Amino acid sequence: MPETRLDIDRIRAARRMIDPVFLDTPLYRCDALDPALGCAVSIKLETANPVRSFKxxxxxxxxxxxxxxxxxxxxxxxxxxxxxxxxxxxxxxxxxxxxxxxxxxxxxxxxxxxxxxxxxxxxxxxxxxxxxxxxxxxxxxxxxxxEDSQDIETCEGAATIGLELVGAVPTFDAVLIALGGGALATGVGHVVKALAPEVEVICVQPLGAPAMTHSWRQRRVVTTGSTDTIADGVAARRPIPAVLDDLLLVADDAVLVQESSIMAGMRMLLDHAGLVVEPSAALGVAAILEDRDRFAGRHVVTIVCGGNVDMDAYHRWVGVAPDHTP
Structure with a gap:
């Protein structure tokens, strides 16, 4: 594959420096999502650790x-x-x-x-x-x-997720990755393209925070004046040039999704997987909801990247009445 800032040997070595509590997070087929989404969905659960995110x-x-x-x-x-x-x-x-x-x-x-x-x-x-x-x-x-994404360690730490995906899933057709600053997307994308190049790497960003997606599409840094999305974890306006260069080499596509789809994805992960997630973690499901034909009959992995969410806001977004029982 073309050379990025990342290195597979350093990524493998990174696993030895990371506390095992953050490694080998659950990865499983979520059969309950299949009928609703029209494809086979596997979840990589990066919230099952002490800080409830991949970071x-x-x-x-x-x-x-x-x-x-x-x-x-x-x-x-x-x-x-x-x-x-x-x-x-x-x-x-x-x-x-x-x-x-x-x-x-x-x-x-x-x-x-x-x-x-x-x-x-x-x-x-x-x-x-x-x-x-x-x-x-x-x-x-x-x-x-x-600096998240600029510092290569943030990307190569995230890339260890890719090692676990490629090592554990016999075959999958696409991986859906939340796109913000780019550490997760470039890290996982690098490993997938190096070790399983037939897998489609699809990055997902909210319509209200599209800077990196516009940059990927135009192959140059595109900044935006503001952001407007509930997905605070990916709401950046100024892409980092070196990160964009890496993304251009490993991403097959970058798509934008609506806020309503993000909320619907959060609700689906609650109803069908029993997961309370922050908006950024539902971007993969949102992408499937907005383009069912593209994913029909395929095996898709989505990375549930974070579960730190304000519960009052969460209840509003997913339409669940809060429980104030003492």
């Missing part, structure tokens, strides 16, 4: 390397999941972690970052403004800035 695969790798080099502090920008993961990984290795997040990020994610002993700084604005502030903190304090 810790990358932060485990980064924190391990930093601790080995004697680093004492790090800072990152996060919509919530990366911050939780870095806080978890840093706490276990004696690193002081600062997370810069949008004030509008889900309260459940922010509370969890605080509970993991990280210093949390909130900014008025979106994720890209949080990125700018995190970079300023790193410069002022002289500490390491962790």
């Amino acid at each position: 810790a695969r990358g932060t485990e790798l980064i924190a391990g390397l930093l601790a080995g080099d004697g680093a004492g502090a790090v800072v990152c920008a996060s919509a919530g999941n990366l911050g939780q993961a870095l806080a978890w990984s840093g706490r276990g290795r004696g690193l002081d972690v600062t997370v810069v997040a949008p004030r509008s990020a889900p309260a459940a994610k922010l509370d969890r970052i605080r509970a993991l002993d990280a210093r949390l700084e909130l900014v008025d604005g979106d994720f890209d403004l949080a990125r700018e502030r995190a970079a300023a903190v790193a410069r002022y304090e002289g500490i390491r800035l962790i």
Whole structure:
């Protein structure tokens, strides 16, 4: 395959640095989804770990390397999941972690970052403004800035999911991957294209946050002025050029889905799989709902990438009345 920034040997080595609690997450055929979606669906459940998202695969790798080099502090920008993961990984290795997040990020994610002993700084604005502030903190304090997707470790940590997919599923036709900054898509995509090139790699992004998809389609960085989606975990406006270069080499397609489909996907994962997921984790199901003919009769893997969601908002999105029973 064409050469990206990622390396299969480093990805295999990464597994040895990642706490096993984040590895070999459940992967199973969800037969209950088949009739509703018209295809065979397997779920890779990246919420079955202490931070309820795939992000810790990358932060485990980064924190391990930093601790080995004697680093004492790090800072990152996060919509919530990366911050939780870095806080978890840093706490276990004696690193002081600062997370810069949008004030509008889900309260459940922010509370969890605080509970993991990280210093949390909130900014008025979106994720890209949080990125700018995190970079300023790193410069002022002289500490390491962790940039999701830009730092290759975040991509290669996520890529270990691809190793598990290719090693466990005898045959599948396509993998549906949530697309935000690109770490998950480029990581998993790299492994799949290297080890199972016949599998279609399809990235999925909300219509309200389309910057990376537009960039992939036009083969150049395309920024947007704003985002408007419930899928906060993938709501970025400014693609990173090096990440786009990698994505162009491993993605077969990038599609955009409507908010109504994301909510319908969340409801389907609740009703048919018993899973409470955040909006980004339902993007794969949303893509199937919007193009059933494309996937009819095929075996599709979707990565359920996160389960950190504000429950009041979740109940509104999926149309389930909240239970306030003491």
